[in-house]
Amino acid sequence: MCHNNPKSTNLKQTTWWQRTIALLTCVSLGLGFVFPSEMLTSIISAAEEEILVCEIEEHIHSPDCYELICMDDSEEHEHSDECYELVCGMEEHEHSDECYEIISPDVTLNSLQFQPN
Ligand SMILES: [Zn+2]
Ligand SMILES: [Zn+2]
Numbered sequence: 001m002c003h004n005n006p007k008s009t010n011l012k013q014t015t016w017w018q019r020t021i022a023l024l025t026c027v028s029l030g031l032g033f034v035f036p037s038e039m040l041t042s043i044i045s046a047a048e049e050e051i052l053v054c055e056i057e058e059h060i061h062s063p064d065c066y067e068l069i070c071m072d073d074s075e076e077h078e079h080s081d082e083c084y085e086l087v088c089g090m091e092e093h094e095h096s097d098e099c100y101e102i103i104s105p106d107v108t109l110n111s112l113q114f115q116p117n
């Protein structure tokens with residue numbers, strides 16, 4: 001998006017400040033889209049604290065959680081889910097956003113709205 005307009009090549013000279021302004025415009029546009037929002041996000045996320053409030057132990061069933069209870073070992077039979085019994089005795093649980101309480105101190109907002117006076 002920063003390439004020169006082909007028509008401007010008809011002009012014999014482009015002064016250094018015209019090029020500088022064009023460059024600065026490109027740079028500030030690029031920074032404008034990326035830099036401040038990323039900076040803001042990092043500031044806010046750094047100030048936020050996630051506290052685990054969930055009392056359930058995190059557990060995702062693995063193959064070790066199942067035991068083969070099927071007695072059918074014929075070749076025509078293929079073990080399905082029903083041939084296995086869950087033996088871990090735990091409920092599957094993966095901590096989600098609801099398991100965390102996010103504490104973001106008001107100090108963050110105040111420091112962002114810093115005023116000289
Ligand atoms: Zn399990
Ligand atoms: Zn089976």
Ligand SMILES: [Zn+2]
Pocket residue numbers: 054055056093094095096099
């Ligand atoms: Zn949880």
